[in-house]
Amino acid sequence: GDSVTQMEGPVTLSEEAFLTINCTYTATGYPSLFWYVQYPGEGLQLLLKATKADDKGSNKGFEATYRKETTSFHLEKGSVQVSDSAVYFCALSDPAGGGNKLTFGTGTQLKVEL
Amino acid sequence: EPEVTQTPSHQVTQMGQEVILRCVPISNHLYFYWYRQILGQKVEFLVSFYNNEISEKSEIFDDQFSVERPDGSNFTLKIRSTKLEDSAMYFCASKPGATTGELFFGEGSRLTVL
Numbered sequence: 133g134d135s136v137t138q139m140e141g142p143v144t145l146s147e148e149a150f151l152t153i154n155c156t157y158t159a160t161g162y163p164s165l166f167w168y169v170q171y172p173g174e175g176l177q178l179l180l181k182a183t184k185a186d187d188k189g190s191n192k193g194f195e196a197t198y199r200k201e202t203t204s205f206h207l208e209k210g211s212v213q214v215s216d217s218a219v220y221f222c223a224l225s226d227p228a229g230g231g232n233k234l235t236f237g238t239g240t241q242l243k244v245e246l
Numbered sequence: 247e248p249e250v251t252q253t254p255s256h257q258v259t260q261m262g263q264e265v266i267l268r269c270v271p272i273s274n275h276l277y278f279y280w281y282r283q284i285l286g287q288k289v290e291f292l293v294s295f296y297n298n299e300i301s302e303k304s305e306i307f308d309d310q311f312s313v314e315r316p317d318g319s320n321f322t323l324k325i326r327s328t329k330l331e332d333s334a335m336y337f338c339a340s341k342p343g344a345t346t347g348e349l350f351f352g353e354g355s356r357l358t359v360l
Contacts, residue, residue, distance in 0.1 A: 164347040175250070176289075176337065176351035183347075221289060225347035232302055233279065234349055236289035 134159045134226045138237035141219075145212055145244050153207040153220055153240045155196075161228025165189075165198055165205040168221040170239070176221065179207075212244045248272040252338050252352035259328055260360055267323045267355045269338030278321045279339040279349060280313065282306070289337070295321065328359045 139154040157163065167179040167189070180189030185200035194209045205222060222237040251270045259265050271278050280292040293303040295313055312324045321340075325332055335356050339349040 166347065168351075173353070175252075175353035176339075176349075178348050178350075181348065223289075232277070232294050232344075233291045234347070235291070236281075238286075238288045239283075 134163070134224060134235045136222050136224055136235055136237035138220075138222050138240050140240070142241040142243055145242070147214055147244055147246055148211045149244075151207070151209040151212045151216075151242065153222075153242070155205045155207065155222035155237060157203050157205065157222070157224050159203075159224055159226045159228070161226045163224040163226040165196070166223040166225070166234065167194070167196055167205070167207050168223060168236075170219045170221065172218070179220070212242070214244045214246060217242055217244045250338055250340055250350050250352035252336075252355050254355055255353065256356045256358070258358045258360065261330060262327050265325045265328055265332075265357060267325075267336050267338075267357070269321045269323070269352055270319060271321055271338065271340035272342075272350055273319075275340035275342045275350070277301075277341045277344070278313075278315065279341075280323045281337040281339065281351075282334040283337070283354075284331075284334045292323070292336075325357075328357075330359050333357055333359045 135158045164183045166181045168176045169179045180191045182189040182198035188197045196207045219239045219241045221239045223234040253268045278295040283289045293307045294301045310326045335354045337354045338352045
């Protein structure tokens with residue numbers, strides 16, 4: 133079945149540091165890929181998405197590129213801020229499974245310090 | 247901006263009691279979901295609902311669980327007889343149509359079973 137694997141957290145960085153959160157996936161079909169973010173006390177919000185190979189999703193300085201050859205969708209940001217502290221979830225939607233639901237990774241907690 | 251709202255934000259109950267978690271999806275959305283996240287574990291799919299019936303459910307969604315859209319506005323998750331292992335954060339989500347993979351999530355309802 134479909135699955136998403138994320139790097140273990142928590143990740144603690146200093147402000148302005150470079151961020152990478154690794155995400156790899158297994159899917160039956162040709163999935164769409166997502167990064168969701170959960171800020172403290174809030175629900176899951178879509179951060180960015182990519183629907184086909186080599187697509188790059190970007191938002192708020194975050195980027196992720198859909199790499200079919202390595203089945204990966206790593207999240208990056210060049211310079212993190214304290215306000216980026218949150219839990220980040222990688223997810224996929226697989227049309228071979230109906231495309232009706234999202235399969236999530238475990239989430240990676242990011243803490244950014246001054 | 248339209249949002250998915252969930253109540254209660256936190257519920258504590260005794261084992262064996264019935265619990266109803268409530269959600270108000272975004273008004274023009276057609277697909278509705280419940281997910282849960284046990285502390286430290288993955289966000290897991292429970293059930294999807296479309297056209298007033300369950301369209302897909304996971305192995306977790308056994309006979310103790312039910313969903314209902316009683317009035318065209320609310321979308322509820324009922325757990326008939328709670329167990330300790332039902333303690334989790336429950337997320338409601340919705341999406342407007344079949345073509346988009348993106349789900350819009352509520353802030354979650356934390357259920358604690360004692």
